[in-house]
């Protein structure tokens with residue numbers, strides 16, 4: 001039977017007895033209305049006379065009479081031992097206007113950006129959650145510190161220092177609901193004369209869009225094989241947003257001279273570097289490239305997120321801020337809106353401190369490296385005209401294609417059931433420098449393990465088809 005039990009001491013039933021007439025008539029009409037508009041689903045068990053009468057401060061007999069009337073009308077059914085329920089055949093509320101059917105998702109998801117959702121470490125997360133909630137002081141269930149839980153800020157200070165070379169202290173960390181939230185907050189704080197941000201000419205359109213929404217004008221800085229050409233940061237910009245560990249989406253690390261160069265620019269111009277360290281832990285062939293922030297914590301805001309290492313569903317991110325910015329960022333965030341759930345923050349803190357985060361990242365790094373190797377090997381064998389780049393790190397690679405073939409490749413991918421994006425869609429609309437070669441940005445982390453081989457076969461088939469048709 002569908003529906004739920006609305007009976008029992010804890011179950012509330014919202015009924016408005018405002019209708020004209022006596023109490024019984026008002027109750028009958030209120031129950032009818034609740035069934036008619038679907039608030040009480042077919043099969044739902046109604047509260048016993050006694051408890052509904054007590055809740056509504058009316059006589060028990062009034063409830064009994066109202067139920068009996070609705071049973072007689074066919075709205076409710078009453079059976080010995082099973083109480084009074086909403087009848088199964090009561091018509092559902094009239095459907096709204098027809099909605100256009102959603103396009104069917106393509107079976108192979110190679111759109112960059114998401115870790116494998118099937119690999120979320122449920123058991124370890126649950127164990128952390130249990131430990132964290134058991135140990136949490138009562139005050140953890142209040143409004144709390146607007147910077148976020150101190151347990152998490154402490155754990156991140158240790159973890160980010162050890163793994164990413166971040167130099168910070170818990171009082172300079174502000175927890176937020178992800179990198180996107182961090183950028184929104186920073187855009188509010190760095191408005192005014194800093195309202196123009198330099199961004200990489202290839203970057204996440206979503207991030208450019210949210211900066212624009214916040215009133216920030218973004219100006220592009222060209223990207224080559226050594227990352228962003230930071231010597232060319234345009235004059236009006238006082239803030240530059242970079243992905244130094246793994247240029248997004250082209251894939252290379254920022255050259256050491258450019259790392260030093262961007263900090264020189266910041267010191268000379270009074271500017272600020274916003275460092276998006278979105279997937280810094282996923283480096284395969286050599287030691288991770290440390291963060292720029294560690295070279296000058298007063299000129300850099302480090303933005304990090306649990307979205308790649310764990311899941312974008314957690315909505316937990318962090319900012320490691322220069323001391324001078326902390327109060328303003330906290331004020332922009334709002335003193336009473338923590339944005340990331342305190343219980344999830346406590347769980348993540350335990351996950352970090354217990355070593356579960358390191359173990360998970362290590363396991364996923366191995367798995368993603370295996371997937372990356374399969375992608376490169378298969379493309380080398382089946383689509384030799386394609387060149388895979390940006391593969392030293394991260395959860396995606398760029399598959400460079402012969403000139404003029406990006407669009408046909410995207411169309412062929414759809415025909416073969418592959419969701420994937422083209423490199424051109426990441427280019428800043430005002431970018432004037434040399435464009436990167438045609439190519440696809442292939443996220444290899446998302447498909448479930450059992451579908452990954454089929455996804456690669458489909459991608460190779462699509463590319464072979466597109467490149468065979470392409471003008472030579």
Ligand SMILES: Cc1ncc(COP(=O)(O)O)c(C=O)c1O
Nearest residue numbers: 113178179180248278305307312
């Ligand atoms: C370049 C880049 N930075 C950061 C993130 C993480 O964003 P968030 O923490 O808002 O989920 C992503 C996720 O797709 C990304 O592509």
